[in-house]
Amino acid sequence: MKHYIAKRVLISVFTLLAITLVLFILLQLMPGSPFNDEKLTETQHAALNAKYGLDQPIIIQFGKYVVNLLKGDFGVSYTISKNTPISQLIQNRLLISIKVGGTAVGIGALIGLILGIAAAINHNTFWDSLCTFISVLGVSIPSYVFALALSYTLGFKLSWLPMLYSAKTPFTSSVMPSIALSMFTLASIARFTRTEMLEVLNSDYMRLAESKGITGATLIIRHALRNALIPIITVLAPLIVDLMTGSLVIEKIFSIPGVGSLLVTAIQSNDYNVVIALSFIYSAMYIGIMLAVDILYGIIDPRIRLAKEA
Amino acid sequence: MNKYKTAAAEDHAEPIDFLPDDFILKNDTESLRLDSGFVLQNYWQDVAKRFLSKKSAVISLVLILFIAAFAVIGPGMNAYSFSDQNLTQKNFAPRIPGLEQLGIFNGDEIISTTTGSKLVNGYRNSGLNSVYYWFGSDTLGRDIWTRVWEGTRISLSIAIAAAVIDMIFGMSYGLISGYFGGKTDSIMQRFAEIVNGIPRLIIVTLLLLILKPGFATIVLALMITEWIGMSRIARAEMLKLKEQEFVLASRTLGAGSFRIIFREILPNIIGQIITQLMFSIPTAIFTEAFLSFVGLGIPVPMCSLGSLISDSFNSFTTHPYQIVPPLIVLAVLMLCFNILADGLREAFDPKLKEM
Numbered sequence: 001m002k003h004y005i006a007k008r009v010l011i012s013v014f015t016l017l018a019i020t021l022v023l024f025i026l027l028q029l030m031p032g033s034p035f036n037d038e039k040l041t042e043t044q045h046a047a048l049n050a051k052y053g054l055d056q057p058i059i060i061q062f063g064k065y066v067v068n069l070l071k072g073d074f075g076v077s078y079t080i081s082k083n084t085p086i087s088q089l090i091q092n093r094l095l096i097s098i099k100v101g102g103t104a105v106g107i108g109a110l111i112g113l114i115l116g117i118a119a120a121i122n123h124n125t126f127w128d129s130l131c132t133f134i135s136v137l138g139v140s141i142p143s144y145v146f147a148l149a150l151s152y153t154l155g156f157k158l159s160w161l162p163m164l165y166s167a168k169t170p171f172t173s174s175v176m177p178s179i180a181l182s183m184f185t186l187a188s189i190a191r192f193t194r195t196e197m198l199e200v201l202n203s204d205y206m207r208l209a210e211s212k213g214i215t216g217a218t219l220i221i222r223h224a225l226r227n228a229l230i231p232i233i234t235v236l237a238p239l240i241v242d243l244m245t246g247s248l249v250i251e252k253i254f255s256i257p258g259v260g261s262l263l264v265t266a267i268q269s270n271d272y273n274v275v276i277a278l279s280f281i282y283s284a285m286y287i288g289i290m291l292a293v294d295i296l297y298g299i300i301d302p303r304i305r306l307a308k309e310a
Numbered sequence: 311m312n313k314y315k316t317a318a319a320e321d322h323a324e325p326i327d328f329l330p331d332d333f334i335l336k337n338d339t340e341s342l343r344l345d346s347g348f349v350l351q352n353y354w355q356d357v358a359k360r361f362l363s364k365k366s367a368v369i370s371l372v373l374i375l376f377i378a379a380f381a382v383i384g385p386g387m388n389a390y391s392f393s394d395q396n397l398t399q400k401n402f403a404p405r406i407p408g409l410e411q412l413g414i415f416n417g418d419e420i421i422s423t424t425t426g427s428k429l430v431n432g433y434r435n436s437g438l439n440s441v442y443y444w445f446g447s448d449t450l451g452r453d454i455w456t457r458v459w460e461g462t463r464i465s466l467s468i469a470i471a472a473a474v475i476d477m478i479f480g481m482s483y484g485l486i487s488g489y490f491g492g493k494t495d496s497i498m499q500r501f502a503e504i505v506n507g508i509p510r511l512i513i514v515t516l517l518l519l520i521l522k523p524g525f526a527t528i529v530l531a532l533m534i535t536e537w538i539g540m541s542r543i544a545r546a547e548m549l550k551l552k553e554q555e556f557v558l559a560s561r562t563l564g565a566g567s568f569r570i571i572f573r574e575i576l577p578n579i580i581g582q583i584i585t586q587l588m589f590s591i592p593t594a595i596f597t598e599a600f601l602s603f604v605g606l607g608i609p610v611p612m613c614s615l616g617s618l619i620s621d622s623f624n625s626f627t628t629h630p631y632q633i634v635p636p637l638i639v640l641a642v643l644m645l646c647f648n649i650l651a652d653g654l655r656e657a658f659d660p661k662l663k664e665m
Binding site: 011012014015016018019022023026029136137139140141142144145148152156163241244245248249252253263264267268270272275279282283286287290 | 500503504507508509511512513515516517519520592596599600603604605606619623626627630633637640641644645647648649652
């Protein structure tokens with residue numbers, strides 16, 4: 001187990017380093033310069049370059065960059081809000097994004113599980129078809145289609161919920177974004193739960209449990225769900241990651257002041273530093289989640305642990 | 311009747327009479343379908359039969375072909391071009407000859423504002439009785455019908471180009487990695503693992519910031535991230551097959567690695583490859599739409615489904631008819647490709663557990 005964890009951690013660290021290098025190279029290759037004001041003279045350009053350390057050899061810039069990243073210092077924003085440290089820019093936004101994203105994962109996982117279990121228990125009935133239909137719909141239709149549909153009907157036509165995010169009513173105004181974001185998670189979990197539950201329900205130990213007289217909720221939750229849950233954890237990780245990217249568009253649609261909308265603004269206004277910083281954060285979160293799930297999976301499922309050790 | 315008596319019935323006074331409908335088939339289509347494979351027919355006939363028995367997949371295929379046909383002929387069906395602007399005829403609601411007599415698609419739209427709602431008909435207001443925009447016109451006075459199908463054409467072309475290039479690269483990568491095994495495999499897999507560790511939308515976004523967005527660069531960006539899934543499947547299949555006797559036989563006869571990989575093993579896994587190809591097309595369509603939304607999509611005046619959606623997003627509450635057509639085409643395309651891929655997977659490998 002230790003060997004396995006060490007290997008996973010090593011690969012993750014290496015991946016993160018590779019990403020940093022790629023990000024840094026991309027930063028060098030970016031067209032134009034952050035100082036686009038045409039009124040600037042040559043000397044002023046040079047002075048600005050010197051101020052931000054852009055005149056030093058690339059290798060030193062990279063070294064500095066990595067050290068700064070590790071300290072949580074992402075540099076300053078060039079255009080979005082001049083000279084504001086990016087870490088400060090991100091702080092509050094990250095919290096909002098995590099809140100909306102977390103709600104979406106929660107809703108998606110819970111409803112997805114319930115749907116999947118219901119479908120598996122009522123295999124080949126109307127409920128099963130309904131669940132399959134919902135999950136195919138949710139998996140294939142992009143979240144912003146749901147977002148726009150919700151926003152138009154519930155928000156605009158019926159005015160039940162606010163169309164735009166507002167800090168005064170954080171709960172009601174984040175209902176629609178959370179639902180729109182959760183659709184993909186919900187659908188994937190439902191689909192996966194159904195498959196796993198069907199397999200478990202047909203297994204010998206379930207027949208044994210049943211013949212011992214265990215029925216109802218105990219049978220499903222204690223005996224079936226527990227075994228079905230193990231593989232479900234593995235799909236949750238990539239889902240959370242998809243959610244992070246899905247949030248870019250959703251945040252734009254609902255004007256949520258999160259990291260996603262910041263990234264979109266940064267891309268559109270060529271604020272490279274912010275783009276790179278956010279890319280780094282996204283990548284780090286992505287790698288962190290993948291690593292956590294891999295290790296968790298190893299701990300939960302003894303078969304994997306033993307196989308990996310052998 | 312006596313000969314139908316069972317042994318148990320002999321003890322009783324009353325003999326049991328069997329009626330013709332005492333025994334009926336269970337009608338378990340699932341197991342019947344599996345049993346039907348015993349008729350001798352070749353692999354592709356088998357696949358085609360299983361595929362055709364899956365109604366939803368067939369309907370999806372028909373819908374995709376239908377949309378693809380419109381993507382080809384749609385832009386030429388009326389006199390407008392996708393980039394012609396007519397600022398005097400902007401924001402006209404859909405108007406279709408024939409249907410307008412029925413009171414629908416007659417160019418009326420209800421514009422709701424904070425002060426209340428009012429009925430507007432751009433055609434009548436400008437006195438243009440013989441002008442028809444089937445899907446309406448957009449904020450720059452361009453015909454939405456033409457733009458939607460033009461956009462569909464570009465989105466589909468990008469997706470298919472990216473998916474095919476992905477397939478060729480990912481497939482070769484996976485097959486080679488799996489075939490040679492050992493150190494080659496180890497290095498190639500570590501590399502793939504690291505590339506896979508980078509969030510793909512991030513890399514696509516960054517790449518498009520450097521390269522100017524355009525058809526070729528978007529295909530390239532999509533390609534860079536999407537080959538991993540394909541390579542995994544190819545490698546897994548290769549590991550399953552490479553120890554089999556036909557490979558050994560081929561090698562004994564003097565076949566080189568290249569021949570074994572691409573002529574002997576590849577035909578055996580073509581089903582899985584096609585399935586994966588079908589799954590990667592909707593992903594590519596989605597990613598392209600996402601890029602447009604972020605502002606890194608196909609440059610104007612060209613349009614894709616994504617750029618149409620993101621352009622009409624700003625006015626989607628006042629002129630919903632502008633965003634609805636591209637949104638529906640996009641959703642239907644993605645849904646159909648997913649269902650089609652599901653159907654293909656089952657057709658190629660009926661024993662596979664359902665997902």
